Amino acid sequence: MFLQGNFKLLLFLYFLSDFVHSYDKNDGVKVKFSMKEKGKTNVDYVNFIPNYIFNFFRINIVKEYLGVPYARPPIDYFRFKRPHPHYNNITDDRVFKANTPATPCLQRHINTGVRRFDYYSFKNGTSEDCLQMNMWVPENKTGAVIVFFHGGDLVRGSASLDIYNGSFLAAYSKAIIVNVNYRLEVYGFAYLGRKTRIPGNMGLLDQQRALLWVNEHIKDFGGDPNKVTIFGHEAGAVAAAAHLHLKDKKLFKRVILLSGAFPSRRFTVSHFHVINRTKELGELMICKNQTNTLVEACLSQREVTTIHRFTNYIRHKEDYPLRHIFGISSSDRWFFTKNIAKLYIRDGVDILTGRNEDEGTQYFLDFIRKNFQHLENYKKNFDNALKEMEKINAKLFAKIAKEHKLKKEVEKNLVETYVKLTNKTYLIGPLLYHDMHSECDWHRFINKALSKPKNKIYSYIFKHIPKNEVLPHWLPNVVTGSDTEYIFGLPFREFRTKNYKFDNFTLEAALSVKMMNMVGRFADTGIPGEGWELSKKGLIKSAVLSSNYAYYGVLKHEVYKSHGRCRFFS
Numbered sequence: 001m002f003l004q005g006n007f008k009l010l011l012f013l014y015f016l017s018d019f020v021h022s023y024d025k026n027d028g029v030k031v032k033f034s035m036k037e038k039g040k041t042n043v044d045y046v047n048f049i050p051n052y053i054f055n056f057f058r059i060n061i062v063k064e065y066l067g068v069p070y071a072r073p074p075i076d077y078f079r080f081k082r083p084h085p086h087y088n089n090i091t092d093d094r095v096f097k098a099n100t101p102a103t104p105c106l107q108r109h110i111n112t113g114v115r116r117f118d119y120y121s122f123k124n125g126t127s128e129d130c131l132q133m134n135m136w137v138p139e140n141k142t143g144a145v146i147v148f149f150h151g152g153d154l155v156r157g158s159a160s161l162d163i164y165n166g167s168f169l170a171a172y173s174k175a176i177i178v179n180v181n182y183r184l185e186v187y188g189f190a191y192l193g194r195k196t197r198i199p200g201n202m203g204l205l206d207q208q209r210a211l212l213w214v215n216e217h218i219k220d221f222g223g224d225p226n227k228v229t230i231f232g233h234e235a236g237a238v239a240a241a242a243h244l245h246l247k248d249k250k251l252f253k254r255v256i257l258l259s260g261a262f263p264s265r266r267f268t269v270s271h272f273h274v275i276n277r278t279k280e281l282g283e284l285m286i287c288k289n290q291t292n293t294l295v296e297a298c299l300s301q302r303e304v305t306t307i308h309r310f311t312n313y314i315r316h317k318e319d320y321p322l323r324h325i326f327g328i329s330s331s332d333r334w335f336f337t338k339n340i341a342k343l344y345i346r347d348g349v350d351i352l353t354g355r356n357e358d359e360g361t362q363y364f365l366d367f368i369r370k371n372f373q374h375l376e377n378y379k380k381n382f383d384n385a386l387k388e389m390e391k392i393n394a395k396l397f398a399k400i401a402k403e404h405k406l407k408k409e410v411e412k413n414l415v416e417t418y419v420k421l422t423n424k425t426y427l428i429g430p431l432l433y434h435d436m437h438s439e440c441d442w443h444r445f446i447n448k449a450l451s452k453p454k455n456k457i458y459s460y461i462f463k464h465i466p467k468n469e470v471l472p473h474w475l476p477n478v479v480t481g482s483d484t485e486y487i488f489g490l491p492f493r494e495f496r497t498k499n500y501k502f503d504n505f506t507l508e509a510a511l512s513v514k515m516m517n518m519v520g521r522f523a524d525t526g527i528p529g530e531g532w533e534l535s536k537k538g539l540i541k542s543a544v545l546s547s548n549y550a551y552y553g554v555l556k557h558e559v560y561k562s563h564g565r566c567r568f569f570s
Contacts, residue, residue, distance in 0.1 A: 027053065027063065028095070029137075031220045035085075044094070050137075051099040052167075060171035061139040065098035066160075070213040071206065073129035074183060079300045080190055080198040082334055083131060083209040102132035102181045104158035105188070106304060110369065115469055116481055117362050119163055120152040128187065128304070131206055133213075134159050135221070136170035136177040143224035144175040144523035147214055147252070149207055151234030151259070151481070153366070154267055154324055155185045163481070164233075168489025172513060173520025176223045178214060182206035182239075186281065186311050189326040190299075191274040196292045198278060198299070200271065200332030204239055208335070211243075211251040229254040229523040233484050238264045241445060242328060244351075245336065245343040254350040254526060256519065258487075259359055259438065259480050261445035262328075263340060265569055266363070266437040269327035271339075277314055277325055284310040320370040322403050322436075347452035350526035353459045354483055355442060355542070358476035360434030364396075367429065371395060382474060389425040396429055400436070404569060414568045426474055440566035443540075450537045457535045458528050459542040461558060464511060464550070467504035468494055483545070486512040487519055511550035531555040 028047040035042050050063040071083035078084065104122045111118055150157040150164055159179035166177030182188060188203030199205075207230075215225045230252045232240030237260025244255060245262070262268065279295070282288060285306060287298035299307075315325050331339040368375050368385065372392060375381045385392070401411040418428050449455050462483040468491065485491070491508035522528045532555065533541045540560040548554050 029221055031217050033217075047095045049095060049097045049099075051097075054167050054171065056168075056171045060174065062167050062170045063137045063139075064167060065135040065137065067100040067102050068096075068098055068133045068135060069131060070133055070180075070210045071131040074131060074187070074202075075128045077300060079128065080187065080202065080296065082199055082202060082205045085209070086131070098135075101160040102134050102158065102179070103127045103130045104160060105130035105181055105184050107152070107156040107158075107184050108308075110156060110366070114365065114475070116466075116479060117365060120150075120157045120161065122156070122158060130181045130183070131209070132159070132181055133210060134166070134179045136166040137221050137223075138170045138174055138176070140174055141176065141222055142174045142227075142520070142524040143222070144173075144227045144229065144520070145178065145214060145218050145223040145225070146173070146175045146229050146231050146256075146519070146523050147178045147180060147211060149180055149182065149230065149232040149236030149239050151232075151236045151484075152184070154189065154203070154235045154327060157184070157235075162493070163485065163490065164488055165493065166488065168492050168512075169487060169516050169519065172489070172516035173523065175229075175520050175523045176218065176221060178210070178218075180207060180210040182210075185324075186278075186307060186326045189269075189274065189324075189328065190278045190281070191271060191329050191332060192278050192292055192296065193275055194331075194333045196333075197296050199334045200274065200329040201335040204242055204328065204335045207239060207243070208251070215251055226253065227524070228252040229256060231256040231258075231519075232260060233258045234260050234480060235267055236260065238262050238267045238328065242335075244346050244349060244449075245340065246346075249346065249348075254352075254523060256352045256354070256522065258354040258484060259356060261353070261441040263330075263444075264328070264437070264441050266322065267324055267327045268340070269323050269325075269329060271329040271331040274326060274329045280314060281307070281310055284313065315370075319399075320367075322399060345448050345452060345455075348454040349449075349456075350522070351449055351455060351457045352522050352528055353442065353446065353457070354462060355438070355460070356462045356480055356482050357478040358430060358434060359438035359480050360430035360432065360436075361476055362480045363433040363437050364429035367396060367433070368392060386426060386474075393425060393428050396432060400432070400568070406568065410568070417565060417568075424474075427476070430476060435563075435565050436569045440569055443560070443562070443566065446535065446540055447537075450535060450540075456526060458522070458532050459535055459540065460528075460545050461542045463544055463546040467508055483515070486515045489516060507547060507550055511545075511547070514550060514553075515545070529555075533557050
């Protein structure tokens with residue numbers, strides 16, 4: 001059988017793989033930098049030395065470059081500003097040792113007690129000086145480049161998270177993998193107004209700056225700047241989809257969106273609200289009764305701990321709204337330039353979207369953490385949470401009704417609709433969030449993208465339960481991030497740990513290889529693989545990725561049927 005034969009061989013080859021720490025200048029790549037100064041263009045070359053060379057026996061050789069800066073550090077005067085090009089990695093000996101992982105941006109630490117949700121958090125080692133990338137460059141490559149934007153709810157996460165290690169993905173996809181850090185929460189999404197120097201959506205501008213760096217320099221690493229795919233997970237997918245609404249067509253050709261779409265009911269915020277919150281933040285830190293210029297200067301000088309404290313104060317004062325208080329502004333100065341309601345999605349783009357069966361539990365746990373703080377560790381306190389579940393659900397229904405301005409009879413209909421869906425009270429919240437902050441956004445985005453005749457759209461739904469963690473019995477099993485683990489080759493990296501048994505590993509490895517090949521083929525050709533069916537206007541099809549797909553390579557499709565529940569969240 002396929003798994004017993006080929007994958008025993010694959011496992012044998014994996015153990016023959018060699019991981020070499022390298023500082024040899026001969027292993028480096030010469031990268032050309034051009035800088036205009038006083039009417040002249042100065043050209044210089046820097047030798048980039050990889051951190052590791054991964055030799056995946058009989059598969060590929062991958063060079064790892066860590067902590068590559070793509071923009072000037074956004075500190076002091078540059079805090080809250082749009083990113084500026086970075087030229088300071090030119091050292092006296094013209095060598096850049098890419099051996100330190102990209103530093104995580106300032107963020108909140110969140111603990112739910114569920115590993116699959118908590119590995120997005122960093123407790124220590126975060127910094128404002130974080131506009132850096134990690135890169136994995138395969139020797140045997142197609143020229144395709146995948147630029148990845150991490151998830152984490154726009155408040156946490158990093159290009160350096162182990163879950164996003166791109167070594168195996170680069171080896172199997174034969175694409176260059178570029179993981180990008182971008183500013184988060186208030187540092188990435190504060191906004192003071194169009195005529196100010198806090199221009200809004202700085203996190204999106206960071207991503208755009210990284211794409212410009214890739215466009216200019218990736219050919220030095222053997223990549224094709226005309227074959228760039230932007231790839232986002234969760235909040236990173238929302239951000240990636242936002243780039244589809246810009247007119248600039250030279251920075252990327254394809255898009256992969258996992259567990260996110262744009263606009264988003266969770267991450268897209270009225271620019272009026274963001275402006276008011278930014279002004280309030282300034283007033284709380286004694287930056288009030290001043291011109292916008294002085295407020296900008298004042299905010300740029302405040303301590304990080306002070307900014308965090310007062311940001312949390314605003315969040316608490318507003319009773320933890322369903323939308324982020326500092327999310328993607330509906331309008332700004334430099335990125336969208338006008339309101340997103342007036343923007344059109346690009347035509348002629350290849351799009352691959354991916355969903356898990358349950359995209360709501362992660363957000364529901366976040367709701368409990370914010371509103372019932374004595375139950376923050378949901379896994380540890382589940383029995384107590386179960387006793388309060390009716391109270392938790394009642395507060396969630398009330399908050400949805402208030403923020404979506406539902407009439408009483410509509411609110412009653414909302415409650416009745418979701419109570420009928422399940423007899424388990426602890427699943428009502430995840431179902432609500434799955435629809436409200438995932439499926440309804442995805443469905444609206446797909447229809448909008450299909451309105452453009454040249455867009456090619458493929459989709460999948462992930463239905464395989466990962467075997468590296470036994471989730472609590474009360475959790476839906478195929479949750480947010482389940483598919484991402486396979487795309488980044490986590491089964492291979494965790495095989496030597498206690499998380500896998502050999503019998504489990506063969507199936508997990510098979511599925512992981514299929515999904516890495518899927519991503520690589522899409523980035524190279526715009527088609528995920530043989531047998532994949534395109535969605536059409538009025539007929540949305542999703543390939544079902546499950547254990548059957550891993551075992552037998554059988555690809556089945558589901559036709560999406562609208563359930564009508566999105567009317568509550570319009």
